[in-house]
Amino acid sequence: MHRGNRHGRSEAAREAVLQAADDLVAEIGYAKVTIEGIASRAGVAKQTIYRWWRSKTDILVDAFTADSAQELTLRDTGAFRTDLRAHLDELVRFLEVSDSGAVFRALVGQAQHDPELAARLRAEVLPQLRARDRVPFDRAAARGELPAEADVDLLVDQAVGPIHFRVLVTGEPVTPALLDALVTRAGQGQPGTPPSQEQPGAADAELDR
CATH class of the missing domain: 1.10.10.60 (Homeodomain-like)
Structure with a gap:
């Protein structure tokens, strides 16, 4: 006892x-x-x-790993587009608003001049984030909601890449219109296809920025 x-x-x-x-x-x-x-x-x-x-960096890597596992819940809504939109909404909140997002931004910044940390992020942290980002796509593939020939890795890059770019590089807001556009593009299952060939709207404008 x-x-x-x-x-x-x-x-x-x-x-x-x-x-x-x-x-x-x-x-x-x-x-x-x-x-x-x-x-x-x-x-x-x-x-x-x-x-x-050994260091504060080690603490922060462990903190972020634990937090991302708890806070990115990966709800299963039963449909690809709603699964993906729910995940992207959570990802934006996690990266922009939460203390965990502040830790992630700090680690990425520090990694620019700390090769050991950069290697650790690529080996330990980013693969875990990547695995979570893939979940809505893997579920969709299993349901037959994506073409069999779809390049899932590229679709994942196109869905989450703009979010990371805005949060970590430009500082531009990640708008609902942008998320709508990313989900629409991913839902077509073909990397790089336009979100819509009908009437361009706010979502299209966000991807064209």
Whole structure:
């Protein structure tokens, strides 16, 4: 029983550290976050942190991995377009609004001049995000909602790429019209096809920007 309680306390301390790291990055930015600050916010000793992690970057990678697994829920609505729209809505909120999104943006920025972190993101973090982004497409393929010859990887790139580009590069808003256009294009199952050949509207204009 004593060992179980100790394990419980350790897990609670670990969760407190991950939450503290999330909060601090959102509040003061990656550069100002320190192990000392994380320890103080989490209410643990620095030595406790160093038993589990080598650096604040290691903490943040673990925090983001855990958060993305919890917050990107991948609802199954029974249809491709509604599955994809629900996922894209969640992805936008996750990247733009949540503390986890602030962590992701900070890690991507840091990776531009930290080759070790860049390699770790590509090996550990991005494949997990990619696997979640594929889920609506894999479900659609299984239901027969996509052509058998559809290039799923390219369709995924076209659906989520513009979102990441706006969030991480240009800072432009990710509008409902843009999401409508991305879902429409993906629903046609052919990479690069126009969203509609009928009457161009706001969705078409978003993709043409």
